[in-house]
Amino acid sequence: MQLRKMTWMLVALSAMGMVLTACGNGGPDLTCSxxxxxxxxxxxxPDDKVCVQRCTTRxxxxxxxxxxxxLSSTNTEKICKCQKKDCAGATSP
Structure with missing residues (x-):
């Protein structure tokens, strides 16, 4: 009986570990090359190596x-820009 309880306990802990691993850190990974x-x-x-949203207007x-x-003085392609460091979908200066 003791062996059966221990087996189920290990199965439950293993399942919980797999679920927690699959959840990730909670945020999307915006890094790119x-x-x-x-x-x-x-x-x-080109400098921050993160995906930024293109735009034509605000x-x-x-x-x-x-x-x-x-994007820069030499690259006229426009991107969304924000002041906060943790903006989602936009880049900070």
Whole structure:
């Protein structure tokens, strides 16, 4: 009887461990190396190496982004930009 209880306890603990492992850290991974690592509406930021949302106007950006600005002075493609470090779908300066 003791062996059976211990077996079920190990099965339950193993199942719980697999469930917790599958849950991840709770947030999406936005890291990238090239544009193909991102969604079609995003590009891989050349300096930060994270996917950022492309835009033409501020209306294209999520609420957390304050502006739609050019990627750099040499690259006129526009991206959503925000001031907070943890913006979702936008990049911080």
């Amino acid at each position: 090239v544009d193909k690592d991102c969604l079609e509406s995003e590009l891989c930021h 209306a294209d950006c999520p609420p957390s982004a304050e502006s739609c600005v050019s």
